Amino acid sequence: MKKLGVCVVGLGFVGGQAHVPSINKIKNADLIAVCDMNDKLASKYATKYGCRKYLSTDEALADPGIEAAIIAVPTPFHLSVALEFINAGKHILLEMPLGVNMEQTGEVIRAAEKAGVTLMPSLNFRFAPIYTRIKEMIGKENVLGEGPVAIHYREYISANLLAAQWPPGSWAWDKEKSGGPLFTLSVWSIDLFRWLLGSDLKQLHAVAENHKLPKYGGTHGYTGYAVAEFACGTIASMQYSGGVSAGQTMVSMELIGENTNILTAVDTHTIRLNTDDPFETVYKVDVSGPKMWGHYQEDEHFVNSVLEGKTPDITPEDGMIATEAGVRIASMYRSL
Numbered sequence: 001m002k003k004l005g006v007c008v009v010g011l012g013f014v015g016g017q018a019h020v021p022s023i024n025k026i027k028n029a030d031l032i033a034v035c036d037m038n039d040k041l042a043s044k045y046a047t048k049y050g051c052r053k054y055l056s057t058d059e060a061l062a063d064p065g066i067e068a069a070i071i072a073v074p075t076p077f078h079l080s081v082a083l084e085f086i087n088a089g090k091h092i093l094l095e096m097p098l099g100v101n102m103e104q105t106g107e108v109i110r111a112a113e114k115a116g117v118t119l120m121p122s123l124n125f126r127f128a129p130i131y132t133r134i135k136e137m138i139g140k141e142n143v144l145g146e147g148p149v150a151i152h153y154r155e156y157i158s159a160n161l162l163a164a165q166w167p168p169g170s171w172a173w174d175k176e177k178s179g180g181p182l183f184t185l186s187v188w189s190i191d192l193f194r195w196l197l198g199s200d201l202k203q204l205h206a207v208a209e210n211h212k213l214p215k216y217g218g219t220h221g222y223t224g225y226a227v228a229e230f231a232c233g234t235i236a237s238m239q240y241s242g243g244v245s246a247g248q249t250m251v252s253m254e255l256i257g258e259n260t261n262i263l264t265a266v267d268t269h270t271i272r273l274n275t276d277d278p279f280e281t282v283y284k285v286d287v288s289g290p291k292m293w294g295h296y297q298e299d300e301h302f303v304n305s306v307l308e309g310k311t312p313d314i315t316p317e318d319g320m321i322a323t324e325a326g327v328r329i330a331s332m333y334r335s336l
């Protein structure tokens with residue numbers, strides 16, 4: 001079968017550590033090149049994976065072997081970089097949020113439609129094995145009866161990890177430029193609930209704060225609470241914290257069923273089902289590397305969709321709805 005020639009653009013946290021190793025392993029993908037203006041990073045990945053390196057998008061766009069790009073540059077540059085690839089007729093998987101506001105997001109979507117290229121938003125939680133298993137359990141297996149009446153979601157990220165990912169002065173801490181860390185990090189969970197429930201957001205309310213962490217010299221902590229109602233009637237509560245101590249990173253999602261059962265997903269590895277009898281059943285999800293949070297699977301879905309000329313399961317509209325929800329949560333930052 002023909003392979004799709006792919007370039008990964010932006011080799012930071014998610015581009016370099018999740019997308020490059022994924023594309024390198026996907027059977028129908030050919031990792032033609034990596035692109036980042038940071039020569040050290042570009043050289044490191046080009047050498048490790050034996051592909052070409054480009055230090056600018058202009059250089060990458062001159063390579064006829066590149067048919068598609070995974071764009072993982074900071075969100076403030078999504079619009080400009082995405083438009084360059086779209087206007088050159090390349091298919092793109094674009095990291096989330098799609099833009100820093102709804103104007104930018106709309107512009108990217110319209111440009112891809114006009115150029116007739118695939119634009120798939122990177123909503124990788126939909127491919128994470130723990131969440132695909134949860135979807136099966138509440139869908140096909142009806143473990144929550146008619147379905148969840150409530151979802152309680154908690155996402156804590158240790159300040160030391162955020163400081164290592166985004167050093168002082170990083171785009172991610174600049175609320176004016178990028179919407180700030182909570183905007184960046186809330187889009188995946190909102191989309192996860194829409195997808196699990198198969199239902200659209202009816203209302204969303206939030207309150208959030210953002211504080212500097214002198215201990216990490218430039219890193220911001222944040223706390224966000226949001227509550228959403230979906231058209232199907234399910235209510236979701238979300239707690240986000242990006243300012244907890246080392247070792248406290250955790251993601252947990254608890255779904256309370258119409259039949260009183262409780263289904264809990266803990267990080268990427270454990271599912272607990274609580275019922276009247278038996279009290280508790282524990283299932284383990286054994287997965288590691290870039291498959292854990294679904295990056296490998298989403299990249300594979302993108303590659304195969306393009307090769308087969310099919311519309312990916314995740315549409316630009318899904319990306320737009322999640323971005324809009326993130327914008328609304330971030331607009332509720334208490335001003336300091």
Ligand SMILES: NC(=O)c1ccc[n+]([C@@H]2O[C@H](COP(=O)([O-])OP(=O)(O)OC[C@H]3O[C@@H](n4cnc5c(N)ncnc54)[C@H](O)[C@@H]3O)[C@@H](O)[C@H]2O)c1
Pocket residue numbers: 009010011012013014015035036037038041056057072073074075077081095096097122124165170184293
């Ligand atoms: N899907 C996920 O799990 C996930 C996780 C984290 C971040 N993200 C998203 O991915 C994007 C990148 O986040 P990150 O944390 O990896 O950022 P990062 O700051 O770690 O890395 C971004 C990289 O892009 C490079 N870059 C900037 N402009 C460029 C350009 N014009 N051409 C080529 N390279 C350029 C930078 O030099 C840097 O190496 C953001 O939109 C973020 O919201 C997604």
